[in-house]
Amino acid sequence: MNLSRDVETDKLIREGQSGNSEAIDKLIRKYAADVHRLIYSIMGNSDKVPDLAQETFLRIFSRLDQYRFQSSFRAWIIQIAVNLCRDEFRKARVRKIISPLFPDSEDSIHSDDPGTRPDFKLERNETRQQIIIALQKLDKSLRMVFTLREIEGLPYEEIARILNWRLGTVKSRLFRARKELAGMLSHQLEDL
Amino acid sequence: MIAPKKCNYLKMVSRYMDNDLNEGEKKALQTHLIHCYTCQKHFKAFLHLKQASRFNYPVSPYFAPRVFSALKQTTPPFWKQMAILPEFLVKSGLVIATLILIFIATADIFNNSPSEMTEPSENLILIDELDRQTTLVSNDQALRFALNSNDIIKDNPNEF
Incomplete structure (x- = not known):
């Protein structure tokens, strides 16, 4: 799926804007996997993926009338999902600060290392699973740039726009992310 | 394990993955890769x-129906509910309402202007007349009271 103008998608969006539920259903099904994968790669926690993906689509369809066909619809969806993930990180930071005050709360169990979670058996492919685990060890900015480029396949310009960075920052952080991941996953990558 | 050696070409290797190099840079990298073990390892990785x-x-498979039911539960804000009306109707209605508000506001300012305040209306004259009569009556009563009081004082001078 590329970011160029897609006539079929534009038609679905127009129909969705006029309240056609069938068009909305088709748009959800078309982008659901992308949104799930993106959130999963950034958050590294499969529990939160469906809820955040749902919230992403709710935001999209509540603002669908504001979409003016000037930018890529997919990039717009990704931007909303990335912003939601950032909000979630902020909330998690606050929860981390206040968790000593409420030791019995469920949020006191942090999911920093998804590899230790019993439910982290989503991917059959061992290397991919290792990549997701290694991604969670990266700095959040490196994790996001790597996800947007390598997992979602966005061009530099779109990444710079979504993350509000300069093009040079995107390139240098992407390089750092690759280098750190390659260092962490050298054994798995050699086996490929 | 990838050797943590540094090489000036490593960033270029990363950009090569994204097809971000021009032809000159590509050739330079290809030549460099032949003899740089660090870059070769990173390239493969x-x-x-x-x-x-x-x-x-x-x-x-339940994701789309779930989003749909959540969409139905969210009540749109009132301005979106108005979207059932044609857009031009909503916009023209807003323009007319704004014009009426401006008219009322300016009319109110002109009504309170000093030039019109100099000519009191008929009702105001009537109220003034009423006030004057009330004052006259009150003054008359006060005089009588005062005269009576004087009579009382004259009759009982020791009490005052």
């Missing part, structure tokens, strides 16, 4: 990373 990163996430 970055390439494998790229290939392994593409995956499909299994989405629940």
Whole structure:
């Protein structure tokens, strides 16, 4: 799926804007996997993926009338999902600060290392699973740039726009992310 | 394990993965890769990373119906509910309402202007007359009271 103008998608969006539920259903099904994968790669926690993906689509369809066909619809969806993930990180930071005050709360169990979670058996492919685990060890900015480029396949310009960075920052952080991941996953990558 | 050696070409290796090099840079990198072990290792690792990163996430078949039911539960704000009316009707209605408000506001200012305040209306004259009569009556009563009081004082001078 590329970011160029897609006539079929534009038609679905127009129909969705006029309240056609069938068009909305088709748009959800078309982008659901992308949104799930993106959130999963950034958050590294499969529990939160469906809820955040749902919230992403709710935001999209509540603002669908504001979409003016000037930018890529997919990039717009990704931007909303990335912003939601950032909000979630902020909330998690606050929860981390206040968790000593409420030791019995469920949020006191942090999911920093998804590899230790019993439910982290989503991917059959061992290397991919290792990549997701290694991604969670990266700095959040490196994790996001790597996800947007390598997992979602966005061009530099779109990444710079979504993350509000300069093009040079995107390139240098992407390089750092690759280098750190390659260092962490050298054994798995050699086996490929 | 990838050797943590530094090489000035490593950033270029990363950009090569994204097809971000021009022809001159590509040739320079290819020549460099022949004899740089660090860059060769990173090139392979970055390439494998790229290939392994593409995956499909299994989405629940209930996801779309779930989003739909959540969409139905969210009540749109009142201005969106007005969207059932044609857009031009909503916009023209807003323009007319704004014009009426401006008219009322300016009319109110002109009504309170000093030039019109100099000519009191008929009702105001009547109220003035009423006030004057009330004052006259009151004064008359006060005089009588005063005269009576004087009579009382005259009759009982020791009490005052």
